[in-house]
Amino acid sequence: MSRAAVRRIGSGAALAAVLIGAVSVGRRNEAEPALRGPGGAVVFVEYSDYECPACRKASGTVKAILDHFGAKVQWVHKNFPLERVHPFARAAAISAVCAERQGKLRPYHELLYDRQDQWVGSGDVSGKFVKYAEDLGMDKKAFGACLKDPASALSVDKDVEEGRRLDIHSTPTFFIGRHRLAGSQQLLYDGSRLIEQESRP
């Protein structure tokens, strides 16, 4: 073999080794999401941002899945506001925490997406959230107090921290068992199939 050929192969192999090594080091070991909920229900975790149009698009599929599977699925919503690009997302996330405290997370979650055009960019976003809470029959005063409670903001921070440990960079991101789905299309194509698969004993 010629000297040039040896150099060619050697440098190519060295480059490849460095690249593959760098990628291996860069890929973090992902934390594992929970697999099973009470009664053996499949855990279906959603990380989303209420100001995100892609999350709004996915919300219809999430609703369809929850309606279809009922108790076979335990839906867990986690807030992951992308504050860098969505200035109202954090406030919306905090309001969702407050809705959850009054046991109205799911209807409030759907309403926030349905009315996303109304509250995003609104001058009085908190006022709108309190109005939505009232529309859903929540205690308006308690809801308003909750919005200002530092514990509510901490809950959002905890979700974001957890999302980062799971190597989440985009919304919506879903976990069905150990399977990760990113975006509304993946949920639409694979969500139901994965739930059926994970439901099998």
Next chain:
Amino acid sequence: MSDPQDFRGYRRSLALAGRLAIGAVFLASGYIKLVAPPQEFAAAVEAYRLLPAGWELPFARVAPWIELFLGAFVLSGYWRRACAAALAGLLVSFIGAMGQALVRGIDLANCGCFGGLGPKLSPPQEILLDLVLLGLAVTVWAEPDGSWSLDRWIDGGPGSAIAQPSSRGR
């Protein structure tokens, strides 16, 4: 009076700068995608509505490796011209993908919901950037004289990367 050797020198410097720039861009782009979950890049690919359903995830697993290797090879000047040509081909396909999305009215100006580093560019801005990168790739391909490249060292010819570049006799 301008010296043709000066012109060749400037051309070589431009090609070298272009090679480093475009190599670094693709190396970084490939690396960022590879260390993130592939489902995220797959979701970005889905937005273009180009691939048949179910192809996005396999594409998302493979394409970043191509970017990474081509970027590294161009940066280091390994198979310089062939890799520059391959990068030019990739850029033409990116421009084509973005263009067809614009023509079909597909909303690619997503909210940035796909995370990522750096400023968020609009589709026309991305096309412009890709055109600039395409120009650089063509410049690198067209330059016959690959200074400071692995190819030079491998071939052991004059002006190899480990030797001083040949001086211009005056």
